[in-house]
Amino acid sequence: MQKQFLLLGCLFFLGITFGTAQWIQKKGTGYYKVGTWFLEANQHYTDKGLLDPNATRGIFVTSLYGRHGITDKITLVGYIPFTRVYQNEQIFTSGNPGQPGEAVNSFGDIDLAVEVQILKRPKWVLATSLTLGIPSGNNSGGSDGSYQTGDGEFNQIVKVLAGTSFKIAKHSFYAKGSLGVNNRSNGYSDEIRLGFETGSQVFKNKFLFLVRLNTIQSFFNGSLSALNSNGSIFANNVEVTNLGGEINYFITKKWSASFGYSIPLSGKNIYKAPALAGGIAYKL
Amino acid sequence: MYKKTLLFFSFLLYLSCIGTDVTDDYVDPTLRITSPQIISIKVGQKFQFTAKYFDTSGTQIENPNLIWTVSPPDALTIDDSGFATATSDGVATIQVSVVTALGSTISAETSFPVREVVTVITETATMTVDSGTTTTSDINTSTIDSGTTTSTLTDASTTTTTVSDTSSTTTDTDSTPTVDDDVVVTSPQSYQGTIRTTSSYELTGSYEYGLNDAGQLVLDIGDDYVASTAIPRLFVYLSNNPNSPSGAYEIAEVTVFSGAHSYVLPSSIDISDYKYILYWCKPFIVKVGDSTIF
Numbered sequence: 001m002q003k004q005f006l007l008l009g010c011l012f013f014l015g016i017t018f019g020t021a022q023w024i025q026k027k028g029t030g031y032y033k034v035g036t037w038f039l040e041a042n043q044h045y046t047d048k049g050l051l052d053p054n055a056t057r058g059i060f061v062t063s064l065y066g067r068h069g070i071t072d073k074i075t076l077v078g079y080i081p082f083t084r085v086y087q088n089e090q091i092f093t094s095g096n097p098g099q100p101g102e103a104v105n106s107f108g109d110i111d112l113a114v115e116v117q118i119l120k121r122p123k124w125v126l127a128t129s130l131t132l133g134i135p136s137g138n139n140s141g142g143s144d145g146s147y148q149t150g151d152g153e154f155n156q157i158v159k160v161l162a163g164t165s166f167k168i169a170k171h172s173f174y175a176k177g178s179l180g181v182n183n184r185s186n187g188y189s190d191e192i193r194l195g196f197e198t199g200s201q202v203f204k205n206k207f208l209f210l211v212r213l214n215t216i217q218s219f220f221n222g223s224l225s226a227l228n229s230n231g232s233i234f235a236n237n238v239e240v241t242n243l244g245g246e247i248n249y250f251i252t253k254k255w256s257a258s259f260g261y262s263i264p265l266s267g268k269n270i271y272k273a274p275a276l277a278g279g280i281a282y283k284l
Numbered sequence: 285m286y287k288k289t290l291l292f293f294s295f296l297l298y299l300s301c302i303g304t305d306v307t308d309d310y311v312d313p314t315l316r317i318t319s320p321q322i323i324s325i326k327v328g329q330k331f332q333f334t335a336k337y338f339d340t341s342g343t344q345i346e347n348p349n350l351i352w353t354v355s356p357p358d359a360l361t362i363d364d365s366g367f368a369t370a371t372s373d374g375v376a377t378i379q380v381s382v383v384t385a386l387g388s389t390i391s392a393e394t395s396f397p398v399r400e401v402v403t404v405i406t407e408t409a410t411m412t413v414d415s416g417t418t419t420t421s422d423i424n425t426s427t428i429d430s431g432t433t434t435s436t437l438t439d440a441s442t443t444t445t446t447v448s449d450t451s452s453t454t455t456d457t458d459s460t461p462t463v464d465d466d467v468v469v470t471s472p473q474s475y476q477g478t479i480r481t482t483s484s485y486e487l488t489g490s491y492e493y494g495l496n497d498a499g500q501l502v503l504d505i506g507d508d509y510v511a512s513t514a515i516p517r518l519f520v521y522l523s524n525n526p527n528s529p530s531g532a533y534e535i536a537e538v539t540v541f542s543g544a545h546s547y548v549l550p551s552s553i554d555i556s557d558y559k560y561i562l563y564w565c566k567p568f569i570v571k572v573g574d575s576t577i578f
Contacts, residue, residue, distance in 0.1 A: 096530030
């Protein structure tokens with residue numbers, strides 16, 4: 001019997017936390033990034049949204065992210081994660097035999113997406129996207145099957161994205177918003193995903209500072225639970241509202257480095273821990 | 285810049301190293317007299333006392349070096365194995381002690397009357413413990429002549445302990461006094477109590493723990509039982525450590541999340557072997573709920 005837990009929810013929310021939201025690429029241009037993010041949690045949000053402790057588990061993801069414009073209006077996007085999931089060694093003060101630490105390393109679930117520009121005006125742009133979540137990860141890793149790097153289900157996310165630029169006191173800013181629906185299979189509940197991001201380039205455009213607010217809300221229409229958990233119960237009915245920030249440093253016009261930090265503000269069935277991220281990006 | 289970036293990535297890699305969690309599940313070592321509680325013993329009769337020793341993890345230690353003593357010394361004689369012979373009229377106190385691994389000595393004791401005639405106590409006691417600590421009890425005692433048959437000694441005694449503190453449970457105990465060769469003893473037949481959550485997950489319900497008509501030890505969970513279906517891999521244990529399942533008997537993984545159900549326990553388990561019912565989430569390695577049986 002396979003059991004999948006909080007990890008997968010983290011993979012989802014971190015995906016939206018640090019997922020780079022770019023404008024639609026021009027034909028022949030692209031954005032490619034080698035990134036990492038890390039989370040270690042010893043508590044989680046329960047199904048009631050309250051906090052409970054858990055054995056410390058960590059997730060470390062190294063990923064390749066790329067987006068390439070095949071026309072001026074169509075951009076292909078790919079995300080390939082390599083995931084390490086681990087649990088700390090457990091020691092008991094009573095002298096009971098402990099439990100050794102454990103780790104699983106494997107590919108995670110790959111995302112493939114296509115973004116299509118619907119409208120473009122001088123100050124704003126409207127686009128839509130379809131993301132396919134490929135179940136390429138390990139959904140039964142580790143000694144007890146709970147060290148998953150994927151959820152084992154094929155999901156599809158349809159999003160509408162809008163972006164605009166504006167000025168405050170002669171300083172340029174941008175803002176983006178997205179609304180999506182994640183159609184999940186294998187008994188998982190479907191989800192609504194909302195995101196907002198704003199940022200600005202400063203110091204002679206050498207730095208980009210941005211903040212993100214993302215949320216996942218579940219429809220709670222899945223059938224998975226502890227009653228029939230051939231699959232996940234904690235990757236199911238996940239909810240989280242996450243606030244994060246990122247600093248990008250433009251080393252050259254083509255190369256940049258980034259550092260991100262995010263914290264969950266609330267959630268259900270998901271770890272509560274801050275996440276760190278870093279990456280090196282190349283703009284074609 | 286490249287060196288700083290490399291350092292940053294190295295730092296993130298370092299963070300993903302496996303660390304250590306320390307769970308505080310220490311319990312004080314305990315010594316428990318497990319032989320039936322003597323209500324009365326007749327002069328000249330013999331009785332085998334037994335006791336079990338549990339270490340700081342709640343694990344039973346096999347063949348501990350138990351030391352049996354009696355007070356006053358002329359009331360009973362007792363040997364190193366706990367085998368006692370009543371010798372004179374009075375109130376006797378049996379004490380058993382053991383030296384723990386830490387060098388300290390712990391003990392347990394039981395007191396009872398030694399009589400020239402057999403005394404039968406039909407007891408109904410109710411003790412309520414709350415912030416005001418109120419205790420009431422009614423005890424009826426009758427005395428019968430030595431040699432009276434045991435057929436009339438079938439009254440049941442009931443002890444009810446109710447603790448209104450949120451960290452405690454309600455436990456009802458049913459026991460039946462019996463007479464064997466002029467030794468009146470009482471052995472618990474069953475315990476009733478309430479499972480409580482110790483987490484943010486819903487887990488509650490009444491239970492009865494005892495022997496069924498077939499003589500099997502059974503944990504019967506009541507109709508009012510409810511457990512959250514969001515708890516991953518929830519297991520139920522019998523334990524002598526309320527903080528961890530180490531040294532405990534794993535009954536089963538929980539597959540029923542509402543309503544009445546039963547767990548039939550193996551014959552190797554005695555009703556007095558375990559003090560706690562423990563609900564434990566294996567992947568989180570945390571307690572979800574518990575109940576104190578006695």
